[in-house]
Amino acid sequence: MPLDPVDLSAALIRCPSVTPEEGGALILLQTTLEDAGFDCVRIDRNGTPNLFARWGDKGASKTLGFNGHTDVVPVGDAEAWTHAPFGGEISDGILWGRGATDMKTGVAAFVAAACDYATQNRPKDTAIIITITGDEEGDATDGTTALLDYMVEAGEAMSDCIVGEPTCPNTMGEMMKIGRRGSITGYFTARGVQGHVAYPSQTHNPVPVLARLMAELSAHTLDQGTKHFDPSNLEVTTFDVGNPATNVVPAQAKATVNIRFNDAHSGASLCDWMRAKAARMAEETGIDIDVTFQISGESFLTPPGRFVDLVAGAVEEVTGQKPVLSTTGGTSDARFIKNHCPVVEFGLVGKTMHKVDEHVEIQHIEDLKRVYSCLIRDYFA
Numbered sequence: 001m002p003l004d005p006v007d008l009s010a011a012l013i014r015c016p017s018v019t020p021e022e023g024g025a026l027i028l029l030q031t032t033l034e035d036a037g038f039d040c041v042r043i044d045r046n047g048t049p050n051l052f053a054r055w056g057d058k059g060a061s062k063t064l065g066f067n068g069h070t071d072v073v074p075v076g077d078a079e080a081w082t083h084a085p086f087g088g089e090i091s092d093g094i095l096w097g098r099g100a101t102d103m104k105t106g107v108a109a110f111v112a113a114a115c116d117y118a119t120q121n122r123p124k125d126t127a128i129i130i131t132i133t134g135d136e137e138g139d140a141t142d143g144t145t146a147l148l149d150y151m152v153e154a155g156e157a158m159s160d161c162i163v164g165e166p167t168c169p170n171t172m173g174e175m176m177k178i179g180r181r182g183s184i185t186g187y188f189t190a191r192g193v194q195g196h197v198a199y200p201s202q203t204h205n206p207v208p209v210l211a212r213l214m215a216e217l218s219a220h221t222l223d224q225g226t227k228h229f230d231p232s233n234l235e236v237t238t239f240d241v242g243n244p245a246t247n248v249v250p251a252q253a254k255a256t257v258n259i260r261f262n263d264a265h266s267g268a269s270l271c272d273w274m275r276a277k278a279a280r281m282a283e284e285t286g287i288d289i290d291v292t293f294q295i296s297g298e299s300f301l302t303p304p305g306r307f308v309d310l311v312a313g314a315v316e317e318v319t320g321q322k323p324v325l326s327t328t329g330g331t332s333d334a335r336f337i338k339n340h341c342p343v344v345e346f347g348l349v350g351k352t353m354h355k356v357d358e359h360v361e362i363q364h365i366e367d368l369k370r371v372y373s374c375l376i377r378d379y380f381a
Contacts, residue, residue: 003115005369006095006362008032008108010088013097017070019138022049025070025104029053029111029132036115038130043150048142049134052150055118056127063127064379065158066114066372067144067337068107068165069136072099073354080356093362100360102353106164107132109365113372126380129158136333144333148340160307161343162375163334164368166350167326172364173319173371177345178308179228179301179327180335181260184267184293185237186274188213191288194251203249207241209287210253214239217257217277222265228301229262229327262327267295297335301327302342311344314374318367346371 008028017023026049030040038053056063075085075098083089083096090096095105114128129151135143151157168174190210195203214236222232236257243250259270271293278289302308304325315323323346337343348368352358 003032003036003112005105005109005112005365006090008112009095009100009105009365010090010097012070012104012108013088013095013099014086015070016086017072017099017134018074019071020048020135021071022134023070026051026132026134029070029107032111032115033130036118038115038118041150043147045142045146048146050143050147051130051132052147052156053130054127054156055114056123057125058127058156060123060125060127061159062125062380063129063157063159064376065129065131065161065337065341066110067131067161067163067333068103068110069133069143069333070099070104070107071134071137072102072104073137076356082357090362094359095362095365096357096359098358100352100358101166101348101350102358103165103347105360105365106166106347106368109368110162110164110372112369113376116373117376128376129156133333140333144336148336151340158341160379161337161341162311162372163332163337163343163345164347165332165345166347166353167345168347168349170349170351171321172349172367173315173321173323175326176311176315176323177327177329177332177334178304178325179263180297180299180329180331181229181232181262181327182265182267182299183296183331184259184261184270185296186257186259186271187292187294188255188257188278189252189290190254191252191290192249195249197247197249200249204287205249206253206287207250209281209285210255210289211239213278213281213289214255214257216281217274222259223262226262226264228325229299232259232261232265234259261299263299263301265299267293267298271295297331300335300338302338302344307342308344310378311346311375314371314378315346317374318370
């Protein structure tokens with residue numbers, strides 16, 4: 001009997017798995033997958049819950065991977081919700097609850113599709129690997145990366161992988177992701193000499209110097225975009241002095257920038273550029289400027305080809321829409337998987353993710369399972 005992705009979605013929503021809590025979600029999935037013939041292993045690391053599952057031959061020449069997460073962001077004010085955040089309630093063709101969009105339904109859809117295929121077929125040099133983490137919404141240091149580390153150690157490998165994150169802006173089937181821009185955060189601290197504003201000769205104000213540096217960084221055009229990517233953009237996200245007194249020149253000022261960058265750059269090249277700009281400003285003004293960086297992920301692209309075509313074809317077959325091949329949006333765990341194998345993303349309409357009253361249409365969940373089922377069928381044809 002086919003596995004109902006709506007029932008599984010609702011059951012997963014009832015698991016209160018706010019990062020890093022497992023909440024029973026991976027236990028439920030492990031039982032479901034094992035009942036369909038998958039071999040499952042928990043790959044928990046540093047308190048982060050993770051699940052690895054494989055059906056079929058280890059080392060098969062064709063191994064299709066699915067990746068997702070069961071952790072969710074906090075609900076915020078639970079009283080503001082129309083339906084209980086962890087109730088998994090269905091009303092008027094809508095499933096309500098935290099994770100309804102991002103992304104317990106995506107996980108339920110590909111698990112249901114994979115279980116149906118596994119119970120109806122025998123492996124012939126083929127395999128399906130499912131990796132699910134409880135740490136995508138958090139620091140993501142011991143989630144999908146831990147699963148990939150385990151796979152290397154255990155000799156497991158995916159030929160291609162699809163991540164079930166929500167990818168459609170407004171209508172089901174309109175967009176899939178074939179890459180993502182990289183993300184880097186720069187933390188700047190400018191240090192001067194504190195003193196009374198009435199005696200400027202005895203002070204050295206870091207505020208206008210840091211403001212000038214931020215203005216120069218913001219005004220710089222990083223690029224005009226590339227074949228598959230929008231232009232890179234730098235945004236100043238914080239500027240902090242922490243000085244409550246109006247008659248005191250502060251000793252230091254801090255600012256933060258974030259760059260979302262395309263394949264015209266690397267994290268290292270952008271670090272070098274910002275570091276050089278800060279050093280030049282410090283030399284010109286005599287204000288010490290320290291800068292540190294955090295690279296959350298490099299840009300990546302899965303070029304159009306067989307796998308991209310298979311996913312796009314499955315989407316069009318089910319939804320009637322030919323999906324746009326996009327690289328927009330923030331980061332996802334695909335940034336880790338791209339070092340292992342070609343990876344694309346396709347999932348639901350994401351308009352309510354992380355919001356109060358997160359919800360999804362029941363029909364969309366059913367359609368998503370059909371897309372994944374078509375992909376599995378065509379991948380192993």
